[in-house]
Amino acid sequence: MVIDPTLMIGVPLFIAFLIPVSTFINRKFPRYLAGGTILFNLILSMLLLDAALKSPVVSYLGGWKPPFGIVLYAGPLGAMLALLISTVSILTWIYLPEYIEGGDKEKFYMLYLLLTAGATGMVLTGDLFNLFVFTEITAIASFSLLAYSKGKDEKEAMEATIKYMIIGSLSSAFFLIGIALLYSVTGTLNMADLSSRIPHADPRTVAISMMFIITGLGVEAEMFPLNGWTPDAYTGASHPVSAVFAGIVVKAGFYALARVIFSIYASSTGLGIMLVFGIITLIIGESAALRQTDLKRMLAYSSIGQMGLIITAFGMGTQLSLVGGLYALLNHAFAKTLLFMSAGAFILSLGTRNIGALDGMGKKMPVNSILFTIGAFSIMGLPFFGGFISKIVIIYASMDAGYMLIAILILSASVIELVYFLRVVQRIWMREPGDSEVKKASNASIISMMVLAAIVIVMGIYPQAFFRILGPAAGELLKAIGGA
Amino acid sequence: MIAEILVLIFMPVFVSFMGLLFMGIQRKITARVQNRIGPPFYQQFIDVMKLFSKRENIGHNWVFDIGPIFAIVGMLTTMLFIPMGGFRLLSMDGDLIVVMYLLVISGLGMALGAGASGNPNAGIGVMRGLTLMMAYEMPFVISVLAVMVYYHTTSLAEIVGMQSGMWALIILPLSALVADMALQAQFGKKPFDQPIAPAEVATGPIVEYGGKYLGMLMVAHSIGMFVEAGLFIDIFLGGGLLFHQPGIIWQVFNFLFWVLLVFALYTLAVLVNAIMPRYRIDQAFVFYWKWPTIIAIIGLAYALGVSVW
Amino acid sequence: MMFYFASAALIAIGIYMLMVKKNLIKMILGLSVIDSGVNLLLISIGYINGKTAPIIQPGVSPSNVVDPLPQALVLTNIVIGVSVTALALSVVIRVYKHYKTLNSSEVRDLKW
Amino acid sequence: MIKRLVSIIILAVVITSLFMVLSETAPFGDDETVVSHRYIYKGVDETGSANLVTAVVLNYRGFDTLGEVTVLFVAATGVGAALYTRKHPVRKNKVEASLIVKTGSKLLFPMMLLFGAYIFVHGHLTPGGGFQGGAVIATAFVFKYISDTRYSIDHVGFTKMESASGMIFAGLGIMGLLLGGYFLLNILPNGTPGELISAGILPIIYIAIGIKVGAELTGIIDRMMGVEA
Amino acid sequence: MLEFLNPMLRPEWMISLLFIGALLTYFAGKVSSALRTTFAIIFSVFVAFLVFLSGSRDVLTYWRPSASPMGFRFVLSINALSWFFALMISMVSALTIVYSAGFGKNTEKDNAFYGLNLLLMGAMLGVVFSGDMLSFFIFWEIMTLASYLLTTLAGKRAEKGALNYMIISTAGAYSILIGMTMIYTRFGTLEFSGLASVMGGADPMFLLITLSMLGIGFAVKAALAPFYVWAPPAYSEAPDSFTPVFSGALSKLGPYGFTLFMYGIVGLPALAKMGTFRGISDFGYIIALLGSITAVIATLYAIAQDDIKKLLAYSSISQLGYVMMGIGIGTSIGVAGGLYHALNHAIFKTTLFMGAGVLIYTTGSRKLSDMGGLGTKMPITFLTMLIAIFALAGIPMTGGFGSKWLLYEAAIDKKFVLIAPLAFIASVGAFLYSFRILQSAFLGQLPERLKGAKDPSPLITIPMLFFAGLLVLFGIAPGIPLGIIASVESYLGIPALNVSTYSVYLGANFGAYNAFTVMTVITLALLVALALFFIAKKSRKVGQTDTYMAGEVPEHHVDLYLHYSMNFYRPLERIFAPYLRNRLERLYDAFGSGYELISEGIRRIYTGDVQHYVYYVMVFLAVMILAGWWWL
Known part of the structure; x- marks a missing residue:
């Protein structure tokens, strides 16, 4: 069967439409359908990555050559991110059943499948308006998943959803204005075609449209002033949903932003904005996390901080910084998902999100605590874990590009990060546990967490495997900007 | 070579003999100052003989026995490394810093023994002794440093050699003054005899010692007197080298002059001891770390400024 | 020219509603106003003076037909607008059920 | 008060910049761009559908519309998930519709359904298409809701229709891939433009979309009606 | 005859052996505790033996990772300097593992303890053997992580200390990272050998910034003046059997870093370009000054401590101040003194902490005032700690004196009139607080509850005796260690010290110190004293409570007020209290x-x-x- 990126989106949509009917046949059917499709996606993305490493796989929708039809462009970067998305999605799928209570499960699985499909679409598409449509699919799917929580924490979920929706749809409106401006000046919607026409277009319109699009996509990529919704969304969502948020939605949103700035506008002002606001996001994210008492909110701020780090790394615009940024992106996706999952397991058995209740969990839930510690150590950037390699590469890149102040800020931010993570880890391992009995996490969730932990450790010990993919991936992004 | 070894063997005997003699004379002088007759000058010999011939000596444990042994070992070794008058004994193999650290051994021995005796008075005495040691080391080190910096050498023999023309006392008077103040505490004379204050801590560390232990400590103390005074003389008073002609006779004369200087220094300290009351230990500490240190620093600065090269 | 002005005004009104009005439903209405403004903007970009709708009937020649692409985009955007507003309103129903108020400054349990 | 002033100032900045950029660079109604040039001149014979917008919506940029349908589908499911209540929502509409409305709805309901069907069947010929047709059908059902207080749609049937039409659209796409090598390729012959059976799979897709949109919008309205605040 | 070991003498062999060993020990612990302890001991002692055998032959191994973005290769090298420090580290950590095996309490934590110990040993060797800056930094981070995890094993009491330690040392490690990247971006190469030739040429300002950035990282690890805040709580709260390694071996990497970068890479001439003060570089002088200030401050703190581990922690900070003073003074005597003192400190500090561990184990409390009179009951521990304290105070009988003597010679030769007195006062203070341990723990009255105290198992006493023996050996023949140090100095490009087995000849107008004559004179004097002792009658042993109490007879065993060790240096504390109000911690x-x-x-x-x-x-x-x- 030919390896075609469109399959990765077409088949999940087809199955998604099938799911509502399937519940009438058998209660359990939606779960296995969704799981099966994501597995299919995973395998396909692996094949796609191999193919993409040799030469980018392009498929024209409806048979029309660009710029007339929509084109799906699976370069090394796109394929790698598709693989990342399907891996995180399949692992969260395994982790899922224990944490969604009430409601009709088939709707959850449908939304979950569509979220994955939407994110994969965002990552693979080569057409600007198509990118907008897929951003919308992912956004609305994440709205509904966020609103899905039932039971006692429905109140927070609903509040988080309404906030996220208002900011999200405002940002999509700006994104569309940007596209309209671009269309009015260049006349096409295909990304490659756009990047060739923009230099001849009127610079002022291009600049204004870039500002609109950056605002639109910046909300999705958690840049500083635009990430008001993030802490509430992560705290309000149920545990697997916040894991998927950190792992997939934000990553795809950021990729869209990077793709727009790097391959369409190829503008140094865009990079400058990313650099400046990346650093601000990093500092604000880490500092805000320092004073949190709610575990998930702390992880939310930490993910804002980490996204800030990734944005800064991309903002520097050299090949080395991009490789560092991508490595940080991979590491953050896996480690943060692991952290949210293990935090979910803690909160489920403890019943409260308060960090104070975590005392002495090392003895009561040893496996889960070990996994949480691995995730925390990797985010902090301690040796033997992925974060360490990405930190070194980013610091080398920033010093190479002459941004010494940025390097110092990144390092001080990671020291702050070390403080609040170690406070929690030490509370887990070094304190005496209370006497209340604790429900053990189910085997399925432990397996998925272990796989994530294994990936993170492999990223720390054997980084060459990942560098082999990241090198060409960073090269692909830089092609348009003519970077180093 | 044989002469050297003979000198090495007899020197300790001679020094301890003279030490006991001087202590006896000093007791006579203090008595006279306090308008009383005082014991005969050979009293010390009688005491030592009595102590060594005691039939039964009280001891606690093996650490208690090590105390006096270490005291004597420390004093003997230190003595051999100090050039005495003409005789340069072993000072070629160990310089001033070695001597200052060897001095510590006897103090350590006494402290160990006192500690092992289990008597709280001894413990307090040791604490006072050590605090006092830290007190007087500060000015003493700075003044000695001035000399070392001035002559740019740390070897005692060379310092003595370089002073043949002019005594360091004349070149660096301030440092000599401070060193003499420190000497007062090294001898353990009032106003700095807190460690063995009879009234407060019942003669401090040596409260449990009797019989042969006390005898050995007295011998060690007498050698110690010679060592500390000798050190001062070698550094500041040209090592007692009055006559520079070669020949054994002149060497003997020099040595006698050196012994005379020791006696003079010791008398000075005893005279001060006779009239001064005793400081509290923290007063002593503050005393040593205030004025003597400042004077020593001025002396050091002077030495630095005027140093030969 | 007048249409650009109209779409800019619509977007301005929408954003103004969002920034000033406290009530959540009014905010969602503001969002749909912005959406319609954007749609108008898209259409007016595609409009060519003096040309008719892009339906090729026997009487209409391809030369005087308006650019169909923005209209396709608008079609998609309208549906997105509808679905987002529908979902937002249903969430607002649930928010009202819990908070008994729709004032955005009261609906802030998750803060700091 | 300051808040209003500040927001007006911000707005002024944003909108005037937007307006000045637009009026400067894109003079109203200049001639068409390269891409749309091809749609206009070669659109009809390439896709076979007279309505160029439908050609663009379904054929050239069919993928967008597939995404589009998914968005609506997700929204319907989302509303269902958000407003989910254990027991089936029973309607407590107190206001009794007047006689005119009742009889009017009995008469007009089938007409509106027919009109909706007409719109999405002729999607590729006359203006309008799947989405507009579906909306008309939804209004028909709303009309029914208003008139008859106890009426509620048959959920199982609607979900089946929805899924069936969705699967047709996606299925066509996949078949296009299997047979012609490109996703959503127009496998059937274009036929003569203007005819009812023309423009290959476009009418089929539009019919599927029409049914799907009609069912979903009605579903959303039904769930919203069912829930009391 | 040990040729079959030759292939194993390569650095990557030793480090990977230890890392694998760490994993093996951890999982072996799940099976049986005895297996785990034997594994730990075998691995550590074997690698220590390998390090000993490897000698200072220059061995270089390169490894280029396949697709690394920055295109460099990792280098591991054994040279004179790294061999000297590796010897120290492996000796201390191997014997500490043997020592901790002696305690034999088997809890889940022990598996982690032994595993992490081996990992730490491997990381430390890695730091010392690394030939390029990146592997240096990676091993440095692994070392910090392993030591942090080991500190957390001590449970709740170590929580604050461990957190502070991790934060400050990571900040230090990051400043090293910045320094290294500055060098990398300027010179394009990471390998020490390549850098050594290029670094000399750089302009002084760049050198100053890079060296100070690196210096901050090393100063944190060496607990120099402004950065020692983490050391007392970390050393004292860490598990008892880990502290010997923590302060004995781990703290030596700070001085290693300084020596490597100041003399190994930048080299004396380039350093001198940054301005000289009386013949040595300004940078070096500042470090020497900081070292001596740290020595004095830490000593004053140590005198006032009642908790034995805190006291020893402050004392190791002050001794490290000495080492830094030595390294700061760039002359051949100064560096030799610094390195020799580092070796001495590694040995006697490890013995002291081991002794402290035994004391805490037997008396069950860390307060010095709770102990007393154990000298007679635990003779071996008392003897080893006595010798270690002799070395700490620098008394000529042990090796400790040699290094202090060299330091003074260097200071006085260069006429540093500020550093020399500070150092001397610190050394006198050292004698004060070390005697405090002797007095309160071993001398004085034996409390009732400690009647049963006796010497711990041989597994514990053997390492302590080994170290004590080593100290006495260095006391007699300082030539052995100084010989190695001379070869290190010639490797570093500093004029080497000419050393004979028993004495060091420093040059014309310097003093001399012939250890052989000093020791012979001491033994002769000992014979004379013993003779004097045995002439008189034998002494009758009497119980300790039977003491002169000014006539008052003490009732039945009232040991509360008889043992004088509470507030031992009360007057001194009262004098220094206003100046020592922990200003730095509060900052x-x-x-x-x-x-x-x-x-x-x-x-x-x-x-x-x-x-x-x-x-x-x-x-x-x-x-x-x-x-x-x-x-x-």
């Missing part, structure tokens, strides 16, 4: 809580009201558009 805490306030403010940005978020978005857009408008 760090103030900085910490200050930042907490800022982050409290930042947290408030997320007010929770949707309208505010819309505002933020609109303001961002407006600012961007204005920027966009002007920019183009």
Whole structure:
């Protein structure tokens, strides 16, 4: 069967439409359908990555050559991110059943499948308006998943959803204005075609449209002033949903932003904005996390901080910084998902999100605590874990590009990060546990967490495997900007 | 070579003999100052003989026995490394810093023994002794440093050699003054005899010692007197080298002059001891770390400024 | 020219509603106003003076037909607008059920 | 008060910049761009559908519309998930519709359904298409809701229709891939433009979309009606 | 005859052996505790033996990772300097593992303990053997992580100490990273050998910045003046059997870093270009000054401590101050003194902490005032700690004196009139607080509950005796260690010290110190004293409570007030109290809580009201558009 990126989106949509009917046949059917499709996606993305490493796989929708039809462009970067998305999605799928209570499960699985499909679409598409449509699919799917929580924490979920929706749809409106401006000046919607026409277009319109699009996509990529919704969304969502948020939605949103700035506008002002606001996001994210008492909110701020780090790394615009940024992106996706999952397991058995209740969990839930510690150590950037390699590469890149102040800020931010993570880890391992009995996490969730932990450790010990993919991936992004 | 070894063997005997003699004379002088007759000058010999011939000596444990042994070992070794008058004994193999650290051994021995005796008075005495040691080391080190910096050498023999023309006392008077103040505490004379204050801590560390232990400590103390005074003389008073002609006779004369200087220094300290009351230990500490240190620093600065090269 | 002005005004009104009005439903209405403004903007970009709708009937020649692409985009955007507003309103129903108020400054349990 | 002033100032900045950029660079109604040039001149014979917008919506940029349908589908499911209540929502509409409305709805309901069907069947010929047709059908059902207080749609049937039409659209796409090598390729012959059976799979897709949109919008309205605040 | 070991003498062999050993020990622990302990001992002693055998032959191994973005290769090298430090580290950690095996309590934590110990040993060897800066930094981070995890094993009491340690040492490690990247971006190469030739040419300002950045990282590890805040709580709260390695071996990597970068890579001439003061580089002088100031401050703190581990912690900070003083003074005597003192400190500090561990194990409490009179009951521990304290105080009978003597010679030769007195006062202070341990723990009255105290199992006493023996050996023949140090100095490009087995000849106008004559004189004097002792009658042993109490007879065993060790140096404390009010700790805490306030403010940005978020978005857009408008 030919390896075609469109399959990765077409088949999940087809199955998604099938799911509502399937519940009438058998209660359990939606779960296995969704799981099966994501597995299919995973395998396909692996094949796609191999193919993409040799030469980018392009498929024209409806048979029309660009710029007339929509084109799906699976370069090394796109394929790698598709693989990342399907891996995180399949692992969260395994982790899922224990944490969604009430409601009709088939709707959850449908939304979950569509979220994955939407994110994969965002990552693979080569057409600007198509990118907008897929951003919308992912956004609305994440709205509904966020609103899905039932039971006692429905109140927070609903509040988080309404906030996220208002900011999200405002940002999509700006994104569309940007596209309209671009269309009015260049006349096409295909990304490659756009990047060739923009230099001849009127610079002022291009600049204004870039500002609109950056605002639109910046909300999705958690840049500083635009990430008001993030802490509430992560705290309000149920545990697997916040894991998927950190792992997939934000990553795809950021990729869209990077793709727009790097391959369409190829503008140094865009990079400058990313650099400046990346650093601000990093500092604000880490500092805000320092004073949190709610575990998930702390992880939310930490993910804002980490996204800030990734944005800064991309903002520097050299090949080395991009490789560092991508490595940080991979590491953050896996480690943060692991952290949210293990935090979910803690909160489920403890019943409260308060960090104070975590005392002495090392003895009561040893496996889960070990996994949480691995995730925390990797985010902090301690040796033997992925974060360490990405930190070194980013610091080398920033010093190479002459941004010494940025390097110092990144390092001080990671020291702050070390403080609040170690406070929690030490509370887990070094304190005496209370006497209340604790429900053990189910085997399925432990397996998925272990796989994530294994990936993170492999990223720390054997980084060459990942560098082999990241090198060409960073090269692909830089092609348009003519970077180093 | 044989002469050297003979000198090495007899020197300790001679020094301890003279030490006991001087202590006896000093007791006579203090008595006279306090308008009383005082014991005969050979009293010390009688005491030592009595102590060594005691039939039964009280001891606690093996650490208690090590105390006096270490005291004597420390004093003997230190003595051999100090050039005495003409005789340069072993000072070629160990310089001033070695001597200052060897001095510590006897103090350590006494402290160990006192500690092992289990008597709280001894413990307090040791604490006072050590605090006092830290007190007087500060000015003493700075003044000695001035000399070392001035002559740019740390070897005692060379310092003595370089002073043949002019005594360091004349070149660096301030440092000599401070060193003499420190000497007062090294001898353990009032106003700095807190460690063995009879009234407060019942003669401090040596409260449990009797019989042969006390005898050995007295011998060690007498050698110690010679060592500390000798050190001062070698550094500041040209090592007692009055006559520079070669020949054994002149060497003997020099040595006698050196012994005379020791006696003079010791008398000075005893005279001060006779009239001064005793400081509290923290007063002593503050005393040593205030004025003597400042004077020593001025002396050091002077030495630095005027140093030969 | 007048249409650009109209779409800019619509977007301005929408954003103004969002920034000033406290009530959540009014905010969602503001969002749909912005959406319609954007749609108008898209259409007016595609409009060519003096040309008719892009339906090729026997009487209409391809030369005087308006650019169909923005209209396709608008079609998609309208549906997105509808679905987002529908979902937002249903969430607002649930928010009202819990908070008994729709004032955005009261609906802030998750803060700091 | 300051808040209003500040927001007006911000707005002024944003909108005037937007307006000045637009009026400067894109003079109203200049001639068409390269891409749309091809749609206009070669659109009809390439896709076979007279309505160029439908050609663009379904054929050239069919993928967008597939995404589009998914968005609506997700929204319907989302509303269902958000407003989910254990027991089936029973309607407590107190206001009794007047006689005119009742009889009017009995008469007009089938007409509106027919009109909706007409719109999405002729999607590729006359203006309008799947989405507009579906909306008309939804209004028909709303009309029914208003008139008859106890009426509620048959959920199982609607979900089946929805899924069936969705699967047709996606299925066509996949078949296009299997047979012609490109996703959503127009496998059937274009036929003569203007005819009812023309423009290959476009009418089929539009019919599927029409049914799907009609069912979903009605579903959303039904769930919203069912829930009391 | 050990040729079959030759292939194993390569650095990567030793480090990987230890890392694998760590894993094996951890999992073996799950099976049986005996297996785990034997594994730990075998691995550590074997590698220590390998390190000993490897000698200072220059061995270099290269390894280029396949697809690394920065295109460099990892280098591991054994040279004279790294061999000297590796010897020290492996000896201390191997014997400490043997020592901790002696305690034999088997809890889940022990598996982690032994595993992490081996990992730490491997990481330390890695740091010392690394030939290029990146592997240096990676091993440095692994070492920090392993030591942090080991500190956390001590349970709740170590929580604050471990957190502070991790934060400050990671900050230090990051400043090293910045220093290294500056060098990498300027010179393009990471390998020490390549850098050594190029670094000399760099302009002084660049050198100053890089060296100070690296210096901060090393100063943190060496607990130099402003950065020692983490050391006392970390050393004292860490598990008892880990502290010997923590302060004995781990702290030596600070001085290693300084020596490597100041003399190994930058080299004396380049250092001199940065301005000289009386013949040595300014940079070196500042470090020497800092070292001596740290020595004095830490000594004054140590005198006032009642908790034995805190006292020893402060004492190791002051001794490290000495080492840094030596290394700071760039002359051949100074560096030799510094390195020799590092070796001595590694040995006697490890013995002291081991002894402290035994004391805590037997008496069950860390307070010096709770112990007493154990000298007779635990002779071996008493003897080894006595010798270690002799070395600490620098008494000529042990090796400790040699290094102190060299330091003074160096200071006086260069006429540093500020450093020499400070050093001397610190050494006298050292004697004071070390005697405090002897007095309160071993001498004085034996409390009732400690009647049963006796010497611990041989597994514990053998390492202590080995170290004590080593100290006495160095006392007699300082030539052995100084010989190695001379070869290190010639490797570093500093004029080497000419050393004979028993004495060091420093040059014309220097003093001399012939250890052989000193020792012979001491033994002769000992014979004379013993003879004098045995002439008189034998002494009758009497119980300790039977003491002169000014006539008052003590009732039945009232040991509360008889054992004088509570507030041992009360007068001194009263004098120094106003100056020692932990100003530095309060400064760090103030900085910490200050930042907490800022982050409290930042947290408030997320007010929770949707309208505010819309505002933020609109303001961002407006600012961007204005920027966009002007920019183009």
